[in-house]
Amino acid sequence: MKTILVTGSNGLLGQKIIYALRNRSDVKCISTSRGENRMREKSGYIYESLDITDAQAIEELFLKYRPDSVINTAAMTNVDACETNRDDAWKMNVTAVDYLIDACKKIDAHLVHLSTDFVFDGRNGPYVETDEANPLSFYGHTKYEAEKRLMASGLHWAILRTIIIYGVLDDNSRSNVVLWAINSIRSKKTITVINDQFRSPTLAEDLADACISASLKKAEGIYHVSGMEVMNILDIVKIVAEFFDLDQQYIQPISSESLKQPAVRPPVTGFIIEKAVRELDYHPHTFIEGLSYLKKQLELVVK
Numbered sequence: 422m423k424t425i426l427v428t429g430s431n432g433l434l435g436q437k438i439i440y441a442l443r444n445r446s447d448v449k450c451i452s453t454s455r456g457e458n459r460m461r462e463k464s465g466y467i468y469e470s471l472d473i474t475d476a477q478a479i480e481e482l483f484l485k486y487r488p489d490s491v492i493n494t495a496a497m498t499n500v501d502a503c504e505t506n507r508d509d510a511w512k513m514n515v516t517a518v519d520y521l522i523d524a525c526k527k528i529d530a531h532l533v534h535l536s537t538d539f540v541f542d543g544r545n546g547p548y549v550e551t552d553e554a555n556p557l558s559f560y561g562h563t564k565y566e567a568e569k570r571l572m573a574s575g576l577h578w579a580i581l582r583t584i585i586i587y588g589v590l591d592d593n594s595r596s597n598v599v600l601w602a603i604n605s606i607r608s609k610k611t612i613t614v615i616n617d618q619f620r621s622p623t624l625a626e627d628l629a630d631a632c633i634s635a636s637l638k639k640a641e642g643i644y645h646v647s648g649m650e651v652m653n654i655l656d657i658v659k660i661v662a663e664f665f666d667l668d669q670q671y672i673q674p675i676s677s678e679s680l681k682q683p684a685v686r687p688p689v690t691g692f693i694i695e696k697a698v699r700e701l702d703y704h705p706h707t708f709i710e711g712l713s714y715l716k717k718q719l720e721l722v723v724k
């Protein structure tokens with residue numbers, strides 16, 4: 422039986438990984454996140470509170486469970502907050518990764534680390550794994566710095582870069598582009614939506630499967646793991662509105678320049694996912710299939 426330890430398990434991706442791992446007979450699943458466990462289902466795995474900015478706590482826990490593989494989903498993920506609060510972003514997205522690397526070394530564990538399309542400048546998307554990174558934002562800079570530290574670590578590691586994760590969380594503690602569009606329009610709130618940036622939205626469950634596959638195979642190297650369609654963000658929101666039968670008059674297009682967000686975003690990302698398909702058995706849903714999946718989950722949450 423393999424032991425897999427997941428960090429940030431209260432987050433969107435973390436929750437999906439735990440749901441996919443719990444009750445598996447071939448995996449002992451150690452779920453960790455900051456503070457209390459906020460998942461609805463609490464059986465089929467072990468939960469330990471773990472703040473990954475605490476090096477000693479990481480080491481103690483890793484020595485206690487000796488995981489074969491660690492999946493690090495914990496991060497400071499709010500791009501604008503990273504831009505304005507750089508010390509915290511660095512501590513969480515770079516220094517904490519150093520701590521995880523050191524602890525993995527002590528027990529010879531494999532490390533799966535999550536990264537982002539924001540390591541690219543968005544001038545030449547969609548991207549393959551070997552394309553040159555050139556982050557525009559501080560968030561992208563921290564995530565790229567962590568990648569470099571992993572690459573130089575001498576550990577067995579896999580970096581899974583992803584793009585706009587969407588899905589439903591047990592405790593509704595986080596939003597994403599799809600939930601934001603649904604909830605805003607349903608409450609008759611006009612939303613301004615960027616019309617000059619292109620992305621590949623990624624169903625959280627698909628990404629969770631790729632993380633588990635990378636972990637069980639002890640995959641090595643960088644993998645691009647996203648949805649397969651590259652779409653204008655405005656079109657993503659319009660498709661959501663149409664799918665959920667929402668009034669499109671609440672959607673107000675806006676250019677990146679007019680929106681003036683603190684962090685600069687890459688204009689066109691999107692990934693070529695062939696390596697993940699080949700090596701991780703990654704077969705993502707289409708965006709419409711992902712929305713059908715999410716719709717069923719939302720109905721369950723309402724019940």
Ligand SMILES: NC(=O)c1ccc[n+]([C@@H]2O[C@H](COP(=O)([O-])OP(=O)(O)OC[C@H]3O[C@@H](n4cnc5c(N)ncnc54)[C@H](OP(=O)(O)O)[C@@H]3O)[C@@H](O)[C@H]2O)c1
Pocket residue numbers: 428429430431432433434435454455456471472473474493494495496497498513535536537538582583584585586587594595
């Ligand atoms: N979301 C996206 O669209 C996107 C796009 C590209 C890449 N990524 C990358 O994918 C990964 C997963 O993203 P996600 O959307 O699942 O993130 P998320 O929902 O924001 O989850 C991150 C989790 O990390 C936890 N966390 C924060 N600080 C912590 C600490 N010091 N110690 C332990 N846990 C801590 C958070 O806890 P609390 O819930 O208590 O705050 C949260 O549950 C991240 O590495 C992110 O950079 C995400």
